[in-house]
Amino acid sequence: MYSPYSALFKEHYWGGIPISLFALGSFAFYAAFAVYLLVYGSRAPKRALRFFGAASLLPLLVSLIMFTISVTKLGTVCKTCAGIYISSLLLAVAGVMAFLSSRDDAPGEPRAVIGAALPLIWLVSLGAISLMPALVYAGSVPDERPYLTKCGELKVPKIKNDEFIKVTTSRPIQPTLLFEDPLCPTCKAFHERLVGENIIEKLDIDLVLFPLDSECNWMLDQALHPGACIVSKAVLCGGVQARAVLEWAYEEQEFLSRAGKQGPNVLRAAIKQRWGDVMLKCVDDRKTETRLNNHLHFASDNNIPVSTPQMYLGTRRVCDEDTDLGLRFTLGQLAPEVLK
Amino acid sequence: MTQPFSPPPGAGVAASKLPAAGLAGLASGAVFVLGAVLAVRLWVSGAADRLSTPEAEKPKVAVADQSEVGYCTPQFKQVLERVLHSCGLAEGDSRRGCQPADVKTFASISDEDFNALFTPLKDRGAVVMFDEGEDKLDDQAKKLLEDKWFARRGARYFFVVARASKSGNQAKNRALSHRRANSVMIHLNEVANDPEIESKVGLLWLGNEFAQLSKDYCSWPSSRGDLKCDEEAINRSAFVSWVDCRL
Numbered sequence: 127m128y129s130p131y132s133a134l135f136k137e138h139y140w141g142g143i144p145i146s147l148f149a150l151g152s153f154a155f156y157a158a159f160a161v162y163l164l165v166y167g168s169r170a171p172k173r174a175l176r177f178f179g180a181a182s183l184l185p186l187l188v189s190l191i192m193f194t195i196s197v198t199k200l201g202t203v204c205k206t207c208a209g210i211y212i213s214s215l216l217l218a219v220a221g222v223m224a225f226l227s228s229r230d231d232a233p234g235e236p237r238a239v240i241g242a243a244l245p246l247i248w249l250v251s252l253g254a255i256s257l258m259p260a261l262v263y264a265g266s267v268p269d270e271r272p273y274l275t276k277c278g279e280l281k282v283p284k285i286k287n288d289e290f291i292k293v294t295t296s297r298p299i300q301p302t303l304l305f306e307d308p309l310c311p312t313c314k315a316f317h318e319r320l321v322g323e324n325i326i327e328k329l330d331i332d333l334v335l336f337p338l339d340s341e342c343n344w345m346l347d348q349a350l351h352p353g354a355c356i357v358s359k360a361v362l363c364g365g366v367q368a369r370a371v372l373e374w375a376y377e378e379q380e381f382l383s384r385a386g387k388q389g390p391n392v393l394r395a396a397i398k399q400r401w402g403d404v405m406l407k408c409v410d411d412r413k414t415e416t417r418l419n420n421h422l423h424f425a426s427d428n429n430i431p432v433s434t435p436q437m438y439l440g441t442r443r444v445c446d447e448d449t450d451l452g453l454r455f456t457l458g459q460l461a462p463e464v465l466k
Numbered sequence: 467m468t469q470p471f472s473p474p475p476g477a478g479v480a481a482s483k484l485p486a487a488g489l490a491g492l493a494s495g496a497v498f499v500l501g502a503v504l505a506v507r508l509w510v511s512g513a514a515d516r517l518s519t520p521e522a523e524k525p526k527v528a529v530a531d532q533s534e535v536g537y538c539t540p541q542f543k544q545v546l547e548r549v550l551h552s553c554g555l556a557e558g559d560s561r562r563g564c565q566p567a568d569v570k571t572f573a574s575i576s577d578e579d580f581n582a583l584f585t586p587l588k589d590r591g592a593v594v595m596f597d598e599g600e601d602k603l604d605d606q607a608k609k610l611l612e613d614k615w616f617a618r619r620g621a622r623y624f625f626v627v628a629r630a631s632k633s634g635n636q637a638k639n640r641a642l643s644h645r646r647a648n649s650v651m652i653h654l655n656e657v658a659n660d661p662e663i664e665s666k667v668g669l670l671w672l673g674n675e676f677a678q679l680s681k682d683y684c685s686w687p688s689s690r691g692d693l694k695c696d697e698e699a700i701n702r703s704a705f706v707s708w709v710d711c712r713l
Contacts, residue, residue, distance in 0.1 A: 147506065154498035162491025170487075238487075255499055259506045266507055268514035287660055336530075344533040344620030344710075412616050419618055425530040426620065432528040 128315065128450055129204075130323065131195050136454035137465060140270040143260050145192075149210050151256040152185060156217055159248070163224065171238045175228035177245040181252060182221025185214035274456055277445035280438060282427045288420035290332030291361065291368045298330030300461045303438035305336040305430060308361055308375035309351035309383050313435040316449060317376055325457065328464045333368065335361060335421045336434050339386075342415070343422055345432050353386015353393045355418065356409060360397050362417050363408035374400060531712060533620030537586030538711035545583055547713050548572040549668050550623065563647060563669035565640065569676055577677040584627070584705065591625075591707025593688040594650060598633065598702060601645035603653055607689040611650060612657050614706050621708035626650045628671040628704040629679065631697075640673035647671045650704050674701065 133142025159178055163170045189211045196203045203211075231237060280303070290303070306313040320326035337354030340346040357375050364371035375382060378396075385392040398406045408414055430436060430443075437444040439460050448456040457464050552572040553564040564572075575583075584591075592614050594607045603611065615624065628647035630639035647669045655663060672678075684695035688703070 150502045150506070151499070154502045155495065157498050158491050158495030161494040162487050165487040165490040251495075255495070258499055259502045262503045262506050263510060266510045266514075268510070268517050270517070273517065287662060342619075345528065345530055416616060416618075422530075422620070423532075426532050429529045429531060432530055 128319070129196075129200055130319070131192070131199070135264075137458040138455070139264060139267055140455040141451040142454070143264055146206060146210065147259040147263055148256050149185065149188075151259045152252060153213065153217075155252045155255040156182065156185075160220070166238065168232045168235050169237050170224075170228075171240045172228045173240050173242070173245055175224045177248055179221045179225025179228070181249070182217045182224075185210075186218040189214035270452065270455065271459055274445070274448060274452075274459055275442060277448075278443040280428050280441040280443070282424070283441050285334070285420060285424040286427070288417055288424075290334060291364075292366075293326075293329075293331035293333050293369045293372070294366065295329055295331060295369075296327045299328050300330060300464050301332075301440050302329040303332045303334065303441075305334045305425060305434055305436040306372070307335070307337045307339075307351055307354050307434040308357045308372055309354040309379060309386060310338060310434045311379065314376040314379050316435045316437075317373070319453070323454070325453075325464055333361075333372070334424055335418060336425050336430075336436075337418075338432070338434060342418055345422075345426070351383065351386065353382060353390070356386070356390055356393045356397070357382055358421075359409040359414045359418055360401065360405060362414055362421075363405050371401070531620075532622045533710040534712045535710040542583045542586075543711055543713060545575060545580070546623070546625075546668075546709060546711060549625070549670065550713060553668055553670065563644070563671065565644065565671055565673075569670055569672060580677040581679065581683075584707070587705075587707040587709070588686050590710070591687075591705060593683065593686050593700065594704045594706055595688055595690045595699065596646055596649075596702045596704075598631070598698075599642065600702075601642060601649045603649050604689070608653055610687075610689040611653055611706060614708070615654055615658060618708055619710070621710045622666070623668055623709050623711075623713065624654075624666050624706070625668045625709055626670065626704050626706050627677075628669070629677075629701045630672075630674045631699070631701040632674050632678070633698065634674075636673060636675055640671070640675070643671035643673045646702075646704050650706060679703070679705075 131145075133144050136142035156178075159174075159181075163174060163178060166174070192207065193203070193211055196207060293304075306317070317326075320329070335358040337343055337358040338346060338350040339352055339354035340349045341352070342355035342358075361368055361371045361375065378400075382393065382396060385396050394406055394409070397409060431446075433446070435449065436446075437449050442460070444456055444460075445452075454465065549564060549569075549572070552568055569580075592610050594603065594611055596602070596607070597604075618624075626647050628643040628650065630643040630646070633639075634642070651667060651669060654667060660666070679697070679700045681695070681697045681700065683700045688695070688700075690699075693699075
């Protein structure tokens with residue numbers, strides 16, 4: 127699962143600095159502070175208890191923000207994240223209890239008194255300790271740059287006897303070749319990311335359709351995405367509207383995937399309903415089948431891995447992991463103008 | 467007389483705990499922070515090791531390529547490769563096609579064995595049939611040829627093996643089978659709109675002197691499936707098929 131909210135400074139460090147490292151540092155501080163209070167026992171200073179009560183709400187606050195993002199933007203919650211949310215909640219409960227206990231004084235056991243500046247020092251310490259794992263991470267991450275260009279190049283840069291599909295964008299500056307399957311969920315996520323991070327508009331995209339459907343793709347024994355051949359033909363028939371058809375396919379991917387499993391006619395009906403008769407005729411045309419076959423032969427001529435999506439900057443293949451976690455770093459190195 | 471100072475009960479205990487609690491907090495803080503930092507350092511160095519020393523046995527990833535099916539036996543591929551090299555496909559030679567004498571020479575194979583090589587192509591290919599002494603494609607032949615041509619899928623080469631029946635002399639049949647192969651090529655050129663067609667189509671014409679088809683081949687898909695078929699008729703033909711072998 128890729129989340130754009132999971133790390134910071136992604137353009138400077140491959141994959142960015144995971145935000146969970148800040149949690150790791152801060153929990154180390156809270157654990158140490160808990161030991162401090164524990165040793166004090168019933169004589170713990172009021173200021174310390176109140177500081178702990180107030181500071182323990184910070185992780186809960188951050189967790190609430192991240193949980194809201196997870197649910198509303200990502201639609202899922204990762205296991206590590208859930209662990210941090212629960213820990214934050216428990217910490218906050220403990221903090222509130224500590225705060226409440228600061229009101230009581232045990233008879234015959236006066237509380238220790240500490241200086242007024244100490245909570246400020248603790249707060250600074252909390253900030254510094256929270257940063258430490260992230261700083262160590264940033265200072266020790268391996269240099270990924272030599273590996274960015276080691277995932278191959280196109281052997282045959284032009285499609286024989288045919289043309290790529292031009293995906294229209296507003297400020298195309300970086301020649302890019304994409305192999306995509308309109309019914310592939312990873313392609314959908316990748317496309318949405320390119321759109322969401324405002325990268326796509328700066329890419330000069332040639333699209334090659336590579337449906338993972340054995341109906342037209344001889345490289346598969348069985349269809350991974352049944353119906354992808356028909357939807358790919360619809361994208362081919364889109365002409366100047368190819369991007370709109372592709373984005374429609376991504377938006378309706380769940381429905382189209384179900385339709386694809388029900389049979390080609392269900393899928394044809396869906397295409398006809400959205401794009402009309404002319405599109406359907408084009409989809410069923412022998413020339414479109416030949417064009418799709420040319421796209422598949424282009425993949426075959428270049429011996430690309432049988433997977434989607436795949437991205438080429440110019441003729442250089444971007445490694446799979448670099449189209450995922452390392453995308454911004456990779457673009458920052460290989461095509462920095464795209465991120466400006 | 468002054469009253470002696472008496473601290474509140476427990477104050478001494480609290481004061482004595484101050485350094486103990488502070489030290490415990492500091493010490494545990496140091497341990498936890500050091501643990502966190504060491505853990506991060508270990509994770510990162512592990513990642514660096516994996517990056518610089520990738521697994522020797524990487525899981526194999528399927529790579530896109532032309533199709534390769536069961537009938538692509540070494541013997542079959544050997545004959546086809548000889549056809550490719552000898553008939554001008556592989557090197558972009560200006561020479562096009564192979565005549566019977568060439569085929570006999572480079573195939574180094576008996577008539578029966580040559581035909582047997584093509585048996586697995588029964589369903590992939592078809593027999594385009596001609597009238598006696600004619601090289602003109604009728605409408606059914608054209609349709610069948612187009613159907614076969616556009617069902618390319620992952621194949622790289624399209625083979626046309628033209629023949630003539632035993633009627634007439636050898637020279638005449640050699641020329642006739644050559645014209646039949648050319649008719650197929652001309653029609654493909656018209657419908658395919660493929661500038662690279664020359665490098666895809668392998669033309670062989672066998673006249674009536676090599677690898678004649680037996681009557682058994684009448685059961686193969688043909689452009690005249692509904693008409694009477696005998697040994698003479700089935701050899702007035704061109705067998706056409708994509709070949710799903712990596713050559």
